[in-house]
Amino acid sequence: xxxxxxxxxxxxxxxxxxxxxxxxxxxxxxxxxxxxxxxxxxxxxxxxxxxxxxxxxxxxxxxxxxxxxxxxxxxxxxxxxxxxxxxxxxxxxxxxxxxxxxxxxxxxxxxxxxxxxxxxxxxxxxxxxxxxxxxxxxxxxxxxxxxxxxxxxxxxxxxxxxxxxxxxxxxxxxxxxxxxxxxxxxxxxxxxxxxxxxxxxxxxxxxxxxxxxxxxxxxxxxxxxxxxxxxxxxxxxxxxxxxxxxxxxxxxxxxxxxxxxxxxxxxxxxxxxxxxxxxxxxxxxxxxxxxxxxxxxxxxxxxxxxxxxxxxxxxxxxxxxxxxxxxxxxxxxxxxxxxxxxxxxxxxxxxxxxxxxxxxxxxxxxxxxxxxxxxxxxxxxxxxxxxxxxxxxxxxxxxxxxxxxxxxxxxxxxxxxxxxxxxxxxxxxxxx
Numbered sequence: 525x526x527x528x529x530x531x532x533x534x535x536x537x538x539x540x541x542x543x544x545x546x547x548x549x550x551x552x553x554x555x556x557x558x559x560x561x562x563x564x565x566x567x568x569x570x571x572x573x574x575x576x577x578x579x580x581x582x583x584x585x586x587x588x589x590x591x592x593x594x595x596x597x598x599x600x601x602x603x604x605x606x607x608x609x610x611x612x613x614x615x616x617x618x619x620x621x622x623x624x625x626x627x628x629x630x631x632x633x634x635x636x637x638x639x640x641x642x643x644x645x646x647x648x649x650x651x652x653x654x655x656x657x658x659x660x661x662x663x664x665x666x667x668x669x670x671x672x673x674x675x676x677x678x679x680x681x682x683x684x685x686x687x688x689x690x691x692x693x694x695x696x697x698x699x700x701x702x703x704x705x706x707x708x709x710x711x712x713x714x715x716x717x718x719x720x721x722x723x724x725x726x727x728x729x730x731x732x733x734x735x736x737x738x739x740x741x742x743x744x745x746x747x748x749x750x751x752x753x754x755x756x757x758x759x760x761x762x763x764x765x766x767x768x769x770x771x772x773x774x775x776x777x778x779x780x781x782x783x784x785x786x787x788x789x790x791x792x793x794x795x796x797x798x799x800x801x802x803x804x805x806x807x808x809x810x811x812x813x814x815x816x817x818x819x820x821x822x823x824x825x826x827x828x829x830x831x832x833x834x835x836x837x838x839x840x841x842x843x844x845x846x847x848x849x850x851x852x853x854x855x856x857x858x859x860x861x862x863x864x865x866x867x868x869x870x871x872x873x874x875x876x877x878x879x880x881x882x883x884x885x886x887x888x889x890x891x892x893x894x895x896x897x898x899x900x901x902x903x904x905x906x907x908x909x910x911x912x913x914x915x916x917x918x919x920x921x922x923x924x925x926x927x928x929x930x931x932x933x934x935x936x937x938x939x940x941x942x943x944x945x946x947x948x949x950x951x952x953x954x955x956x
Contacts, residue, residue, distance in 0.1 A: 536563020
């Protein structure tokens with residue numbers, strides 16, 4: 525029976541980041557996963573969907589080509605090629621991960637892992653042991669078992685990559701990031717989209733002004749949006765369900781060894797990512813919100829450094845960017861304006877629109893705005909961007925906020941011109 529210092533169960537961003545860091549620190553490490561390395565993010569989520577969205581962006585440019593003085597005729601769409609292109613992107617990155625695993629001398633055990641006791645796991649009838657485990661098995665989509673619909677028409681995000689043609693119509697239930705991204709994607713290729721959200725606004729966790737802006741843009745694209753209602757009886761060519769996720773923690777024998785759970789099959793952990801079992805940690809989607817790949821990676825890194833005694837800095841979850849890769853893009857950190865009002869916190873608002881940004885005007889991407897919420901001491905309490913390159917620009921504000929810097933740190937820097945990012949500097953100048 526082979527023994528390791530650390531076994532990581534799950535090969536997604538949280539798992540492989542933890543494994544790589546542990547190997548760098550000199551530990552003997554193994555990864556157990558019954559799918560290919562990369563998890564949902566690389567294989568079915570973040571990476572392949574961004575490839576799909578790039579194709580939607582290309583279609584948008586073609587449809588708007590006359591505004592650039594270019595006439596395009598006889599457009600044909602090869603949907604199978606679009607899907608295969610996204611699959612090739614994730615396959616290429618998966619090969620890179622396997623190379624990194626070998627480079628770090630990490631053993632990869634392909635198969636489903638089941639705990640026998642707190643130090644032993646079986647994979648394909650073979651037992652392996654470890655001093656410490658990190659569970660990073662991610663999440664799976666929530667279902668709607670009471671939905672009155674023809675279930676042969678129901679699909680989840682993963683199923684999109686098995687489709688061979690563009691549906692003429694689609695109802696999307698759930699208008700969080702996944703629902704909004706796919707609404708944009710299929711609408712760009714002519715699918716008649718109905719987007720249903722139980723909350724008052726689409727993108728319900730974003731600042732209300734941002735949500736309303738995206739709704740306005742989507743309505744111009746003729747996307748039918750229904751908010752504040754629960755999906756009941758639905759009939760459409762395709763029905764995409766994107767109503768959230770639950771922890772991917774069942775069937776692993778965790779109950780048998782006494783691991784405790786919270787709601788929706790998420791594993792309960794303390795502030796260091798440790799479960800109630802002293803040698804078992806859990807990170808990423810399997811422990812609950814926020815369900816973000818970059819959070820999973822940060823938690824994996826933190827857990828390893830904690831278990832070896834490096835005393836890492838705790839993760840500031842309030843400074844973690846949330847991103848939606850639709851058109852317009854949406855990115856945010858920290859509190860919304862309504863949250864600050866509800867908490868009675870004093871703040872100032874700095875806001876500017878991209879229609880006044882030179883780069884945005886030059887390239888024809890003036891849709892959207894930047895909204896930054898600043899406290900009495902000049903610290904950033906929240907930041908919200910909707911528009912082109914929002915998901916890239918948010919990192920500057922995240923660095924400022926997570927390092928407890930004030931907006932004066934921006935005034936001491938020089939932003940290149942013309943760029944979208946200089947709009948952050950110009951927005952904050954309102955507070956100088």
